[in-house]
Amino acid sequence: MEASEPTGSEHGGGAVIANHPAGPSNSSSSNNSEQRVANLSKTALQDSLPQQYQQHQLQHQSHDPSSGVTYRKSRTNTRSKDRAATAASGGDEDAGDRTHCKTLPEQLVVHLIIGFRDMCVFTLVLPLGTLFVCFVSAYVFQPEEIHETHCRVYNIIPSISAITGVSPQRYLWRISIALHIGPRFIIAFVYRNWYRAMLADVADPGRAARVRRMINTVYWLNLLEISALCGVTYISNKENYPLHEKVFIVFMVTSLTYMLATLKLLKLLHPDGPQTPYEESSLRYKQGFFALSIASTIGLILFFLKHRFFCQDLAFSWFALCEYIVASANMGFHCTTMLDFPTEHLLIARNAKQYKKPLASLGWKVD
16 A cells, blocks of 8 residues: 655645655655755745735745745835835825825014003103103293293193294104004004993893993093094194194093093993902092092183183182193092003914904903
8 A cells, every 4th residue: 555645735835845756755745844844934934924025025035945935026116105105104104294284383583572551651741751850841941832822821830832833842742742643543452342241240131231321431531532632732722722622622621531430330341349459449549530630620611711811810720720630630540451451462473363362342351
């Protein structure tokens, strides 16, 4: 009975066996066994290698004489496939990066940041310092011009219109008011938004409607007061006294009504009183400056009538003193902005819109 040689499939089928002559020779059997082990090891090693390495071996090793197996090169360009796959993956990554960049918020670039408190100090110091310089220089170098009135009576205190109506003081005063007006308009707009933000806390619809009307009233009175200040400044009493006088009356009326309306608005917003120490101090100063303005205005009117109709000595000087007090009280009332906005800043920046949030009462407000 003849013994048959076991095939590769009976030993796991892992190697491809070339045609070997069968024989009982021990050397031949030993060689076959060694060949099978080598082929099995090589096949296992190839299976464990990465796919790209195996493709490289197929391309550069077309014939392995030890295994008796002939390999054929792939008809596809593997390198081209790799390049295409890399380009596709790179393109996807670039597209993803572009999409990611679009979704990310753009960086905030701040060009200018100014403390709101500092800006309010500037709006106070500039006209106050300029007024002092005009008073001293005119009193020393032009006493006859600043004391001249239609009654030609004795006076010792010139009016604001007199010291800012002569040259060159008028130019200095007009320049200071020109620099002063811009921040005043900004402050008026900020106050309107600040009041609207507080309006969101008012739950009663009726009170909210009254507050809304009062906010608009305060805002427009403030704008009229600033505009009248411009008119009084640039229309000199020596150039056009009748018009200067009427614009000055408009300034006085709008100034006092603005103060009164502001106090009424704060009462509507906070019926139980101020909520913070800053608000309490601000309200107290506002009330004090308003009371001082009322008292000074009464004295101003009385002494003006005495000067105009009776031409009494020093009546115009008392009128001028009341005018200085009114101007100082007006500046002090407006400078309570430093207490209302102690930590706020005026910001000029690029890409700031993304940092804003909508509010029902304000529209847009920076976080």
